[in-house]
Amino acid sequence: MKGSRFENKVAVVTGAAQGIGQAVALQMAAEGATLVLVDRSEIVHEVAQQALAAGAAAVHVETADLERYPDCCRAIEGAHTTFGRIDILVNNVGGTIWAKPYEAYEEDQIEAEIRRSLFPTLWCCHAVLPYMQQQGAGSIVNVSSIATRGLNRVPYAAAKGGVNAMTVCMAFENAQQGIRVNAVAPGGTDVGERRIPRNTSQQSEQERVWYQQIVDQTIDSTFMKRYSQPDEQANAILFLASDEASYITGTILPVGGGDLG
Numbered sequence: 001m002k003g004s005r006f007e008n009k010v011a012v013v014t015g016a017a018q019g020i021g022q023a024v025a026l027q028m029a030a031e032g033a034t035l036v037l038v039d040r041s042e043i044v045h046e047v048a049q050q051a052l053a054a055g056a057a058a059v060h061v062e063t064a065d066l067e068r069y070p071d072c073c074r075a076i077e078g079a080h081t082t083f084g085r086i087d088i089l090v091n092n093v094g095g096t097i098w099a100k101p102y103e104a105y106e107e108d109q110i111e112a113e114i115r116r117s118l119f120p121t122l123w124c125c126h127a128v129l130p131y132m133q134q135q136g137a138g139s140i141v142n143v144s145s146i147a148t149r150g151l152n153r154v155p156y157a158a159a160k161g162g163v164n165a166m167t168v169c170m171a172f173e174n175a176q177q178g179i180r181v182n183a184v185a186p187g188g189t190d191v192g193e194r195r196i197p198r199n200t201s202q203q204s205e206q207e208r209v210w211y212q213q214i215v216d217q218t219i220d221s222t223f224m225k226r227y228s229q230p231d232e233q234a235n236a237i238l239f240l241a242s243d244e245a246s247y248i249t250g251t252i253l254p255v256g257g258g259d260l261g
Helices: 019-030 044-054 068-081 108-119 117-133 154-177 205-221 230-241
Strands: 010-014 034-039 057-063 086-092 138-143 181-186 252-255
Touching: 010 019, 010 108, 010 117, 019 044, 019 181, 019 230, 034 044, 034 068, 034 230, 044 057, 044 252, 068 181, 086 230, 086 252, 108 117, 108 154, 117 138, 117 154, 117 181, 138 154, 138 230, 154 181, 154 252, 230 252
Parallel strands: 010 034, 010 086, 034 057, 086 138, 138 181, 181 252
Antiparallel strands: none
């Protein structure tokens, strides 16, 4: 029997087309959420249909490139206009584009990693806070990473370190207004073959070696010696988003099989 933690709750889930975001959307749907699914890929419409079949009270889709501030504002405004409130925001957009030692990154690659894995969270939080402040309630869950302590991902680690810092600072600023802000820090997660790859360029032999170093280090650093499944990450995200976590804010929860990041 499904739970009902999210009945009468409006939840915005970004990066909902695949991976952890899709898992969050479908789990929330099974618990009766009203969902706003945001992604730049049209595949998100397929997830919307899956969410309705899973039990969502209603689903609205916003296609947007959340690396762009105007798109974030439009998506959040669209969610509020459609349902009249926003109870939950899950910021899931991000992910490593390249894997290499820091000195091997090019300038534009460093900037691209920061744009991908920090700015969507910054922008969406900035857009949603006025609505939650007006309501006097809200829960934000940011998706960080244990890769803040890892190999071959310095720009990505810097972006996720920024997510951690903003999470705590926003929690401090907004606690008296009824808004909780937390983050999960996923470990390696097996999402299968991505329908939308993060990096469309052909990997060189050296780049494959560098990427394998990430995989090996991620597994070696865990107590459980395996990658997680998307639902295992979604379980933690849903807990922090729900009223079950009503006395938890400003917390970064590692979900890394024992690796604290």
